[in-house]
Amino acid sequence: MRPADLFDLGLLGVRTRKARAALSAAGIAIGIATLVVVTGIPASSRQALDRQLSALGTNRLQAAPVPDRDPPVLLPAESVDMVSRIGPVTVASAVADFGQTITRSDRTAPGDFNALAVLAAKTNLLRAVNGTVRAGRFLDDAMARFPTVVLGSVAAQRLGFAGLDPGRPAQVYVGRRWFTVIGILDPVPLSPDIDRSVMIGWPAAAQWLRFGGHPTRIYVQTTDDQVEAVTAVLAATVDPQHPGNVLVSRPSDALAAKRAVQQTFGALFLGLAGIALLVGGLGVANTMYISVLERRREIGLRRALGANRGQIRIQFLTESIVLSVLGGAAGILCGVLATAAYSTAQNWPVAVPAGSTAGGLGGALVVGVLAGVYPAIRAARLHPTEALASV
Structure with a gap:
């Protein structure tokens, strides 16, 4: 099969099971939105605090x-x-x-x-x-x-x-x-x-x-x-x-306080971002694992028709990555809007770190790969007879 055919096959689960795909993408979207919000809101707050501290003559x-x-x-x-x-x-x-x-x-x-x-x-x-x-x-x-x-x-x-x-x-x-x-x-x-x-x-x-x-x-x-x-x-x-x-x-002395605040916020960003990505990754991994269990019949039928293990792995891995990227894009959009709304309500400057948006999308891609590896391998290992008999 050509790479384009394999990619199209990987999107099959997304197109045919739209509700489940939307719910699966929502899991990673929540995680990425959390990443953007927990970095964007403190960054906006830090800019507002920086302005107040700068007014004290730190420079x-x-x-x-x-x-x-x-x-x-x-x-x-x-x-x-x-x-x-x-x-x-x-x-x-x-x-x-x-x-x-x-x-x-x-x-x-x-x-x-x-x-x-x-x-x-x-x-x-x-x-x-x-x-x-x-x-x-x-x-x-x-x-x-x-x-x-x-x-x-x-x-x-x-x-x-x-x-x-x-x-x-x-x-x-x-x-x-x-x-x-x-x-x-x-x-x-x-x-x-x-x-x-x-x-x-x-x-x-x-x-x-x-x-x-x-x-x-x-x-x-x-x-x-x-x-x-x-x-x-x-x-x-x-x-x-x-x-x-x-x-x-x-x-x-306000300069020392300003630098301490920046270091504290930096450590807080890393911790919250890691937790958010972990939650989103577990959601996608769980979804893909359940998808393998639910689609044994499809896997057995495709193996019986000549699909090899590599093609099965690519199919499920592609589906996992697509779900994560879609969820990541939606999460970035929701996170930016939430950060802008909250910062505006607090009269803070709106500051969404570019690293958090790029990291969110890149993190979604990495999470999609990691979350889809084991389910894809498990799906590829299913023997056609075993898969068809388990239905």
Whole structure:
């Protein structure tokens, strides 16, 4: 018989016994759907958790001069540009506290101290600290050159700004000069010092307030897997001549928690996926074994008409593989839909690992082969006389 004829013969049991084939495929479908769901839902949950942990600054570092030195430590003016050239660094920004005070009026007494810092700020600061603007706008390349300021949330409250009116520009008094308020920030959990600060563009601070260009705090964002590597070289990059004068913050404890969660989820995925495949495989094996017992008459008749043992084996093995593949495809579809529905209901990002879908289909194929081997061998060993006499 030609291979095409053998394959068509293997589909005979599927075509003629549709209800039983559907129930048999349902067994493996449930197993594969379980595989997709138990990997997809935790993967979606893990992505949501990763976002929450990332908001805690797991991939962010800070570099600052060592305090309480005499004379005070000054970081090189070009240090931010040097840090930005570190390969894994995605964002490098900075602020500089250069000793200015801010008031709402030029009539305020010199001793009226409001505990607010005036900072020169880079235009990409919000990206580095994960900040957002509540009202107005932040400094950009154009506004950073003009006498404009952005207020932190606490600074706006202390200065009496509940919001901004575009029709009536508000001003504050900094270093004997009026500056226009163009924005107010939301609270910045990663850097509470920003909340109590008033930010001026780097060029504007140099032009109108005699700022020397030396940063006092550098904010660095990198990838989670490169945090330690960047930490190791950050001090020497900020100040190559005196790296001991640079204090580098350590990665957040949330990073360790994030990695522990990922490892735990990985072990959970493997265990649940193995159980799901085992259940599906046992279902197909049981179905095929019963099929051999039920179809002894067919096997005996085909052997009596000249079919050899190899053809009988191929017939039952093909049927087992077809049932498993059909069940696997149906299981993948059901699993993806269930994962998407549940993740959407929980406001999680939908994440179905490609490995689980490919592994599900490949696993169904492997399960079909393994589950069909013994029944196929048993069917091939039946003697025609014995098979016909047992009916």
